Amino acid sequence: xxxxxxxxxxxxxxxxxxxxxxxxxxxxxxxxxxxxxxxxxxxxxxxxxxxxxxxxxxxxxxxxxxxxxxxxxxxxxxxxxxxxxxxxxxxxxxxxxxxxxxxxxxxxxxxxxxxxxxxxxxxxxxxxxxxxxxxxxxxxxxxxxxxxxxxxxxxxxxxxx
Numbered sequence: 001x002x003x004x005x006x007x008x009x010x011x012x013x014x015x016x017x018x019x020x021x022x023x024x025x026x027x028x029x030x031x032x033x034x035x036x037x038x039x040x041x042x043x044x045x046x047x048x049x050x051x052x053x054x055x056x057x058x059x060x061x062x063x064x065x066x067x068x069x070x071x072x073x074x075x076x077x078x079x080x081x082x083x084x085x086x087x088x089x090x091x092x093x094x095x096x097x098x099x100x101x102x103x104x105x106x107x108x109x110x111x112x113x114x115x116x117x118x119x120x121x122x123x124x125x126x127x128x129x130x131x132x133x134x135x136x137x138x139x140x141x142x143x144x145x146x147x148x149x150x151x152x153x154x155x156x157x158x159x160x161x
Contacts, residue, residue, distance in 0.1 A: 002099065002100065002135050002136065002137050003093045003094075003096045003099070003100065003101045003102065003103070003135070003136055003137075004093075004100075004101070004102040004103070004133055004134065004135055004136070004147065005089055005092070005093045005102075005103055005105065005119075005133070005134045005136055005144070006046070006048070006102060006103065006104045006105070006131060006132075006133050006134075007089075007105055007107070007112045007115065007116065007126075007131065007132045007133075007134070008037060008062065008063070008066065008104060008105070008106045008107075008129075008130075008131050009106075009107070009108065009109060009112055009126045009127065009128055009129065009130050009131075010026070010030070010054070010056075010058045010059040010061075010062040010106060010107070010108060010128065010129070011026050011027075011029070011030030011031065011032075011033035011034050011037075011058070011061075011062045011065075011128055011129040011152075012026065012027045012029040012030035012033060012128050012129065013025065013026055013027060013030055013058040013128070014026075014027060014058075021056070022055070022056045022057065022081070023056075023057050024056070024057060024058050025057055025058060025061065026057075026058050026061045026062065026065075030058065030061075030062065030128070030129065031061070031065060033062070033128070033129030033152050033155075034061065034062040034063075034064070034065025034066050034129070035065050035066075035068075035069070036129075036152070036155055036156050036159045036161055037062075037065070037066040037129060037131070037152075037155050037159075038065060038066035038067065038068055038069030038070055039069050039159040039160075039161070040150075040155040040156070040158035040159040041066065041069065041070055041104075042069045042070055043158055043159060043160070044158065046070070046102060047070075047102065048070065048072055048102050048103060048104045049095075049096040049101045049102060049103055050075060050092070050095065050096070050103050050104070051063060051066075051067050051070075051072045051073065051074050051075065051103075051104045051105075051106070052074075052075050052076075052077040052080060052092060052103065052104070052105045052106070053074050053075070053076055053077065053080060053105075053106040053107070054076075054077070054078075054080035054081045054084075054106060054107040054108060055076045055077075055078055055080075055081055056081055056108070059080065059081075059106050059107055059108060060074065060076065060106075062106050062129070063104075063106035066104075066106070067104075072104075074106075077092070077105070080105060080106070080107035080108070080111075081107070081108075082108065082111065083111065084105075084107055084108075084111040084112075084115060085111070085114070085115060085118070086114075086115050086118035086119050088115075089105070089115050089119065089134075089136075090119075090136065092105060093136050109126050112126050112132065113125070113126045116132045116134060116146065119134050119136065119143065119144035120134055120143060120144045120145060120146040121143065122146040124146070124149055127151045127152055128152070129151075129152040129155070130149070130150060130151050130152060130155075131148070131149070131150045131155065132146065132148070132149050132150075133146070133147040133148040133149075133150075134146055134147065135147050
């Protein structure tokens with residue numbers, strides 16, 4: 001019953017104070033990170049049962065940019081805005097269609113490193129535009145396994161840029 005949770009931290013964004021935090025936009029670098037991530041995921045032939053995004057502008061733009069290359073729709077999931085935790089992650093993964101299902105979530109720090117740590121015991125440094133892949137079995141209390149941690153430069157290499 002193993003499924004995969006793919007956590008994508010939003011790309012590079014405007015600095016704090018540029019506008020209200022929920023309205024901060026991606027920089028041109030962040031927009032490129034989102035596009036490259038989508039290309040890398042498409043090259044890896046990853047198919048997601050669902051793509052969920054924080055409603056914050058920078059995360060939603062990252063999700064939309066990545067999902068475009070995958071032909072996927074983005075579902076806004078308000079808990080990804082702040083306070084997203086391991087129980088929330090397990091609930092989203094449990095909704096995956098079948099054994100081997102994959103769910104992509106796009107959101108923020110420090111939530112994502114905490115979720116990864118709580119699920120796997122791993123301590124990760126989540127770069128903007130980076131991805132962690134966690135394998136989770138069907139049990140509500142079981143530990144997961146950190147399968148991959150990809151920084152933006154590694155995603156760019158996969159994408160061929």
